[in-house]
Structures are given as C-alpha cells and as structure tokens.
Amino acid sequence: MKEFSLILKSLMRNKIGALLIGLQIALTLTIMVNAVFMMQVRSEQMSRPSGLDEDNIFYLSNTIFSNDYNQPVNLKRDLDIIRNIDGVVDATQINAIPLSGGGWSMGLQTETGEEQDSVGVAVYMVDDHGVNTLGVDIIHGENFSLSDVEWRPSSKTSWPAKIILTQAMAESLFAETWQDSVGKTVYINRDEPMQIIGIMKTLQAPWNGWNGVERSILVPYQMETKGGRYIVRTEPGRRDEIMPLVEKALSDADKGRIIRRVTSMEETRERSYRNHDAINKILTVVIAVLTLITGFGIVGLAMFSINRRTKQIGTRRALGASRWQVMSYFMLENLIISTFGIALGLAGAIALNMWLVSSFAMKPINSELLFAGVLVLYAVGQLAVLYPARKAASISPAIATRTA
Amino acid sequence: MFLYYLKLARISIIKHWGMSALMIVAIALGIGASMTTVTVTYLMSANPIPHKSDNLYYVQLDSWDVNNPANDDGTPPDQVTYRDGLYLFMQQKAYRQSIQAQANAVIEPEGKDALPFQVSARANSADFFSMFDVPFIYGSGWDHQADISKEQVVVLSRETNDRVFGGENSVGRSIKVAGNFFKVVGVIDTWQPVPRFYDITTGAFNESEEIFVPFSMIAEEKIGRSGNTNCWKNVGDGFQAFLDSECVWLQFWVELNNEQEKQEYQSFLNAYVEQQKSFGRFERPLNNRLSNVMEWLEQRQVVADDALMMTAMSLMFLIVCLLNTVGLLLAKFLSKSSEIGLRQALGASRRTLFAQYLVESGCIGLAGGLLGLFFAWLGLKGIDVLYGDMLRNLTSLDTTMVVAAISLAIVTSLLAGLYPTWRACNVQPSTQLKAQ
Numbered sequence: 001m002k003e004f005s006l007i008l009k010s011l012m013r014n015k016i017g018a019l020l021i022g023l024q025i026a027l028t029l030t031i032m033v034n035a036v037f038m039m040q041v042r043s044e045q046m047s048r049p050s051g052l053d054e055d056n057i058f059y060l061s062n063t064i065f066s067n068d069y070n071q072p073v074n075l076k077r078d079l080d081i082i083r084n085i086d087g088v089v090d091a092t093q094i095n096a097i098p099l100s101g102g103g104w105s106m107g108l109q110t111e112t113g114e115e116q117d118s119v120g121v122a123v124y125m126v127d128d129h130g131v132n133t134l135g136v137d138i139i140h141g142e143n144f145s146l147s148d149v150e151w152r153p154s155s156k157t158s159w160p161a162k163i164i165l166t167q168a169m170a171e172s173l174f175a176e177t178w179q180d181s182v183g184k185t186v187y188i189n190r191d192e193p194m195q196i197i198g199i200m201k202t203l204q205a206p207w208n209g210w211n212g213v214e215r216s217i218l219v220p221y222q223m224e225t226k227g228g229r230y231i232v233r234t235e236p237g238r239r240d241e242i243m244p245l246v247e248k249a250l251s252d253a254d255k256g257r258i259i260r261r262v263t264s265m266e267e268t269r270e271r272s273y274r275n276h277d278a279i280n281k282i283l284t285v286v287i288a289v290l291t292l293i294t295g296f297g298i299v300g301l302a303m304f305s306i307n308r309r310t311k312q313i314g315t316r317r318a319l320g321a322s323r324w325q326v327m328s329y330f331m332l333e334n335l336i337i338s339t340f341g342i343a344l345g346l347a348g349a350i351a352l353n354m355w356l357v358s359s360f361a362m363k364p365i366n367s368e369l370l371f372a373g374v375l376v377l378y379a380v381g382q383l384a385v386l387y388p389a390r391k392a393a394s395i396s397p398a399i400a401t402r403t404a
Numbered sequence: 405m406f407l408y409y410l411k412l413a414r415i416s417i418i419k420h421w422g423m424s425a426l427m428i429v430a431i432a433l434g435i436g437a438s439m440t441t442v443t444v445t446y447l448m449s450a451n452p453i454p455h456k457s458d459n460l461y462y463v464q465l466d467s468w469d470v471n472n473p474a475n476d477d478g479t480p481p482d483q484v485t486y487r488d489g490l491y492l493f494m495q496q497k498a499y500r501q502s503i504q505a506q507a508n509a510v511i512e513p514e515g516k517d518a519l520p521f522q523v524s525a526r527a528n529s530a531d532f533f534s535m536f537d538v539p540f541i542y543g544s545g546w547d548h549q550a551d552i553s554k555e556q557v558v559v560l561s562r563e564t565n566d567r568v569f570g571g572e573n574s575v576g577r578s579i580k581v582a583g584n585f586f587k588v589v590g591v592i593d594t595w596q597p598v599p600r601f602y603d604i605t606t607g608a609f610n611e612s613e614e615i616f617v618p619f620s621m622i623a624e625e626k627i628g629r630s631g632n633t634n635c636w637k638n639v640g641d642g643f644q645a646f647l648d649s650e651c652v653w654l655q656f657w658v659e660l661n662n663e664q665e666k667q668e669y670q671s672f673l674n675a676y677v678e679q680q681k682s683f684g685r686f687e688r689p690l691n692n693r694l695s696n697v698m699e700w701l702e703q704r705q706v707v708a709d710d711a712l713m714m715t716a717m718s719l720m721f722l723i724v725c726l727l728n729t730v731g732l733l734l735a736k737f738l739s740k741s742s743e744i745g746l747r748q749a750l751g752a753s754r755r756t757l758f759a760q761y762l763v764e765s766g767c768i769g770l771a772g773g774l775l776g777l778f779f780a781w782l783g784l785k786g787i788d789v790l791y792g793d794m795l796r797n798l799t800s801l802d803t804t805m806v807v808a809a810i811s812l813a814i815v816t817s818l819l820a821g822l823y824p825t826w827r828a829c830n831v832q833p834s835t836q837l838k839a840q
Contacts, residue, residue: 065510278790304735
C-alpha cells in the first residue's frame with residue numbers, strides 16, 4: 001500500500017491530466033449506460049409478437065376509379081380469384097394492416113351511457129376468412145360464420161352484432177374474469193351492443209407506439225370502398241412467388257381499378273420499426289466510438305507521463321524494481337483515476353436517466369446495467385494502459401546514469 | 405508573424421503526428437456526431453415560411469366531448485369539423501383564409517398506352533396558393549369565384565405535369581381526375597416546405613401533394629378525401645350525415661396582418677362558438693386558439709423526442725472529445741517545456757509564445773472541423789440509409805451548418821487549447837535551461 005500513497009501523491013502534483021481522464025471516463029459511462037438502456041427498451045418493443053403469421057402474409061391496395069363499379073359482385077370475384085391460386089392459404093378484405101401506422105380505432109365499454117369509461121381499441125373489418133388469413137389463434141369461443149358477415153356500404157356507421165377481441169382487450173374490459181367473457185355484450189359508440197363470440201391470443205394494433213397496442217377487435221364486415229385492401233396468406237415459403245401472381249390475376253380481371261402497393265408483412269414490420277432500428281444502430285456506433293476515444297485518450301496521456309518520467313523510471317529500475325513493479329505502478333494509477341471517473345459517472349448516469357425519465361417518459365435504469373458499465377470501463381482503462389505500461393517496463397536502468 | 409506561427413505549427417504537428425492525428429480525429433468525431441444530430445433537429449425545427457410565419461394562423465375550435473377533452477394537455481382538437489370550417493370560410497372575415505383537407509385520386513392520362521395512376525391530392529380554397537407562397541411555372545391558382553361556383557379546376561405539381569403532359573405548358577388543357585374532367589389552371593414549381601407545416605396531421609415531413617383541387621369537390625363527391633379523421637360522437641349513415649357530424653378532418657388557416665386583426669378574428673371565433681352553444685354544440689369551456697406557424701409546430705411537437713435525445717447525447721459526446729483534446733494538448737505542450745524555455749531565454753515574450761500555441765491549437769481545430777464535416781456528411785448519409793424516406797427532407801447540409809461546424813470546431817479547439825497554452829507559457833526558463 002506504500003505504492004498507493006506514492007501514486008496518489010504524484011497524481012496530486014499533476015491534477016489536471018488525471019482530472020481530464022477521469023471526467024472523460026465519467027461522461028463515457030454516463031452516455032454508455034443510458035444508450036444501452038435505450039437500446040434495450042427499443043429491442044424489447046421490437047420483439048413483441050404481432051400475432052400474425054408474418055412470414056407468409058402480404059397485402060395490396062385495390063383502388064377503384066371507374067364510376068360504375070359493382071362492388072359486391074367484384075369483391076366476391078376478387079376473393080375467389082385469390083383463394084383459388086395454388087399456394088394461397090386464404091385471403092380476406094381488410095380495412096387496416098397491423099403495424100402499418102394507419103387504422104381505425106373506437107371505444108368499447110361494458111355498460112351503456114355517456115359517462116361510462118370506454119377503452120380504446122383498434123378495429124379490423126374482415127369476413128369469416130379473417131382469422132385464418134391473419135393466422136391468429138382463437139383461445140376461447142369461435143370464429144365468425146358466413147352468415148355473421150354484413151355488407152357495409154360507404155358511410156354506413158352502425159356496427160355488426162358479433163366481435164372477436166384480443167386477450168389484452170378482454171382483460172382491459174373485464175379484468176380477472178376475462179376468460180368468461182365469451183357470450184357477454186359490450187357497447188360501441190356508447191350504446192350499440194356487440195356480442196363477444198371469441199377471444200384471440202394476440203393481434204397488434206396498427207400503431208406500434210400506442211400504449212394499447214395489444215388491444216384489437218375483429219368485426220365481420222365487408223366494405224364498399226374505393227380504396228380497399230386485400231390481405232393474403234400463403235403456404236410457408238411461397239410468399240414471394242405468389243405476390244406477383246396475385247397482382248397480375250387481379251389486374252387482368254378488371255380495368256376499372258388499380259392494384260397497387262403489393263407489400264409483404266415483413267416489409268411492413270421493417271418499416272414500422274425503422275425508427276427504432278436506426279436509433280439502435282446509431283447508438284451502437286456512438287458507444288463504440290466513444291469507448292475508442294476514451295481508450296486512446298488514456299493511451300495518449302499515459303504515454304506522455306511515461307515520457308516525462310523516463311529518468312525516474314530508469315532510476316527505480318536501477319535501484320532494483322522489477323519490470324512488473326513498474327507496470328503495476330501505471331496500472332494501479334489508472335485504476336485510481338478510473339475509480340474516480342466511474343464514481344462520478346455513476347452519478348452522471350443516474351442523473352441523465354432521471355432527466356430522460358422526466359422529459360421523455362423513459363423508464364428508470366436497472367442496477368445490472370450500471371454494474372456492467374462499471375466493469376466495461378475498468379476493463380477499457382486497464383487494456384488501454386497496458387501498452388504504455390509495458391513500454392515503461394522496458395525502459396533500461398542504464399537511462400538513470402545518463403544526464404537529461 | 406502569423407505565417408511564421410503557421411510554419412511552427414506545421415513542424416510541431418508533423419513531429420508529433422501520432423498525437424496530432426489522435427486529436428484531429430477526436431475533434432472530428434465529436435463535431436461529426438453533434439453536427440449530424442444538430443442538423444436533423446435544426447431542420448425539423450426550421451421555420452418553413454420565415455417572412456410571414458407570424459401572420460399565418462392555424463385555427464382550432466374546441467368542439468369536443470364535454471366529458472373527455474380532445475387532448476390530454478387541454479388543447480382543442482387538431483382539426484375542425486366540416487360545418488365549422490365551411491362557416492368560417494363563407495364569412496371571409498380574415499385577410500386571407502384557406503380551408504383544406506388531404507385527398508387522393510386516380511389520374512387517367514389520355515393515350516392508349518398510358519396507364520392510370522394514383523396521386524396524393526390537396527383539396528383547398530383559392531387563397532392557399534397566395535398564403536403559403538406557392539411558386540408557379542405556368543398559370544396560377546384559381547380565384548375565389550372558382551371556389552364559390554364549384555368549378556372543376558386543378559393545379560398540378562411539376563412532376564405530375566411532366567408525367568401527363570411531358571412538361572409542356574398545360575394551362576387550359578383538361579385532365580381526367582377521379583373519373584371527371586378538370587381544367588388545368590396552373591403548374592407549381594418544386595415546392596417542399598420543411599416541416600410541411602400546412603398539414604401536420606398527415607406527416608410533418610411528408611412530400612407535398614401532386615395535385616390541388618377546389619375544396620368544394622369533396623362535398624360534391626367528385627374527389628375522395630383521405631387523411632386523419634377523428635370523431636367523438638356517433639355519425640349516422642350517409643355522406644351528408646358525415647359532413648354534418650362532429651368529426652374533425654379539415655385544416656383551417658387564416659392570414660392576419662397585425663395584432664388588431666388577430667384580436668378581431670379571435671372575437672369573431674368566440675362569438676361564433678357562443679352562438680353555436682345556444683344550439684347545444686360546443687359544450688366545453690370556451691377554448692378557441694389562433695396559433696402562428698411556429699407556435700403550431702411547437703404545440704404539435706414536430707421535433708421528435710428521439711431527435712432531442714440524440715442531440716443531447718451527441719453534445720455530451722462532443723464534450724468527451726474536447727476533454728480528450730485538452731488532455732492531449734496539455735501533454736504535448738508540456739513536453740515542449742525545454743523548447744519554450746530556450747525561446748524565452750532568447751527573448752520571446754509570453755505573448756508571442758501564447759499566440760504561437762494558439763495558432764497551433766487553431767490549426768488542429770480547423771483540420772478537425774474539416775474532417776468533422778466529412779464525418780457529418782457520412783453521418784447524414786447513414787441516417788438517410790437507416791431512415792429512408794421517413795426523414796428524406798432532413799438530411800442535407802446547408803451553408804449555415806457548414807459554417808457552424810467549422811466555427812464550432814475552431815472555437816472549441818481554441819478553448820481546449822487555452823489552458824494547456826497558458827500552462828506552457830508559464831514555464832520558468834531558468835529551470836529548463838538548468839536541466840539542459
């Protein structure tokens with residue numbers, strides 16, 4: 001421990017250099033820990049399942065511009081064409097696509113009345129093929145039957161009699177008794193009754209940033225609309241081969257509309273989380289570069305202090321100090337500076353996190369992450385000082401005998 | 405003398421090339437990272453129409469549910485209902501006013517081989533073009549009379565005109581839009597406000613529209629509206645019921661020339677709402693807003709949280725890089741103690757020494773800044789790749805940012821060099837000479 005007090009004494013004589021490195025380490029820890037934390041939060045969001053058979057699903061827009069277009073007949077024709085293509089598992093018309101960012105939301109409540117609280121929910125309008133096309137799992141109750149499906153002319157606003165909802169939505173409406181909610185009635189538009197006939201495990205809403213992203217319902221509706229969408233599920237692995245087939249078959253069947261934006265669910269997911277993905281990549285680069293800069297800063301300053309102390313080191317060696325003793329001097333010196341920086345950095349990390357929590361509704365950081373950050377920075381410090389320390393150890397004792 | 409200092413700086417930088425490179429790269433990375441994020445944030449928060457942003461006001465009326473506010477922060481709904489918008493438009497109480505909504509349509513070009521294609525459309529009234537300074541190549545916008553008499557006229561974007569008419573002057577010709585013939589009255593030159601402030605609800609950084617048609621075409625059902633629609637009350641069946649409903653889906657802008665006009669318009673709005681209250685509408689407390697362009701962008705928080713967070717992070721990053729540079733400069737200058745001692749002994753004043761070392765720091769800063777600009781350019785390219793069209797209008801370096809980057813680099817490196825220089829110049833010549 002005699003070494004320790006010696007190092008402290010020499011550090012105090014060159015306070016500024018040590019202080020600069022310490023501050024650098026502190027800021028690096030502050031940024032690193034918070035950046036990794038932000039990345040973790042995003043990765044968690046990205047890994048939530050949508051409930052869909054995403055790998056084998058694609059969709060397209062059916063934009064009608066002809067003024068005399070028989071929608072009921074043509075919708076049936078289109079769906080027959082798609083469903084009869086070899087390799088297609090099922091298809092349905094749908095009003096919105098999960099994760100796509102655009103959709104329809106309504107409020108549901110368990111009792112009628114203006115003053116009752118309603119729970120926001122994403123609405124998907126599909127026919128009796130909807131459940132099979134999306135690939136969602138019904139865990140209680142049953143699917144729609146053909147006779148449940150109603151025709152919805154544009155601007156009609158009343159709602160069908162039956163719905164299927166997600167488990168998360170059932171839990172929001174009925175809390176612990178959600179498992180028994182099949183057969184119960186809920187109200188849309190304050191007082192229009194709908195009966196729950198099924199509960200599905202998961203189906204995400206179109207908005208990935210919404211705090212109710214797990215709350216959705218299916219309603220049995222076929223829509224008369226000039227801007228409709230079809231969603232198609234294929235046999236595993238055949239999506240890319242079938243996408244152009246469906247596009248061509250539909251385009252050929254009718255010239256009064258345009259088939260546009262044939263898009264896979266995979267692409268939609270990628271687009272939906274592009275923001276998250278981009279930020280995670282940027283943060284990774286930031287952390288890597290920051291660690292490198294700090295590392296090189298430590299190398300630079302250590303080299304400098306060794307150059308200044310060449311004669312002193314030579315003298316120590318001449319007086320019998322081993323190479324290891326010289327090396328450990330510098331490593332211990334770095335350990336002391338690192339400890340100072342890390343202590344400061346821990347405070348900084350927590351403070352930055354508190355600011356993020358209050359300004360951007362982030363969650364508080366966990367202690368494992370802080371601990372990991374501390375370990376990494378100690379390791380970086382020791383690694384960085386290794387090369388200068390070895391260089392110091394290799395100084396010849398003969399140096400001591402020379403002047404200057 | 406300055407040139408002599410430059411020469412000394414060059415010699416010194418080359419002599420300690422490893423350390424100098426490290427400093428230059430550190431400054432460059434700091435500048436590069438912070439300039440990348442600052443550029444994105446700066447463009448997000450830019451004033452899209454600086455010379456008249458204070459005279460353009462976005463109108464909000466609180467027509468919402470008495471039991472539930474439209475927004476948690478108590479602000480009125482982001483758009484207005486058809487009946488309110490139409491009333492305000494018909495009254496023509498402001499210097500200029502624009503009623504508008506997002507729409508889309510299919511264009512069927514003439515000619516056997518030409519395929520129909522879909523365009524994004526804006527349904528707006530005549531004043532839109534003069535209020536928002538829309539530049540024209542051919543023709544102009546339509547006039548107020550065309551709005552009133554529901555003329556089927558259209559203004560095309562440059563791209564749409566290129567596509568349908570091969571870029572010719574198409575004013576006076578007709579084009580089939582959504583199954584009806586519209587007469588072309590004007591062609592717009594490239595026009596892309598950033599942010600696209602006139603309609604934030606459909607994306608503040610989206611592209612501007614491909615065609616513009618009179619707002620009346622929506623009620624006539626000649627063109628299909630799209631965009632954001634919010635309802636709190638049951639609508640009822642049929643399109644007329646939708647128009648009469650409490651759903652908000654259109655934007656209303658007014659141009660007012662001074663504070664007095666603004667106050668008059670505010671009283672006009674309040675009087676209208678008071679009158680509507682007697683019909684059982686507008687049950688919430690009086691909460692009508694007139695926000696100018698920057699206030700509106702601020703209220704809707706157009707600058708994303710992510711961008712602010714990244715900016716804060718990258719500024720901290722820059723500080724780390726500067727601490728690094730201070731440390732390295734300190735090391736470098738102190739290692740020259742003997743040289744300084746020698747020069748002082750030979751009669752160099754502290755001032756000259758100070759100037760010499762600051763020139764050296766400045767050179768390192770300049771080099772770091774230039775390299776940093778390159779890194780910033782790379783960073784923006786990277787953001788372009790990562791975000792694709794989501795931030796497509798936000799990733800270009802303009803002159804302001806280039807100048808800002810270089811000055812930031814030089815100023816920060818001079819600051820970083822100040823303390824080491826001061827230390828270096830305080831060396832006692834006698835101690836150094838003795839050691840020799």
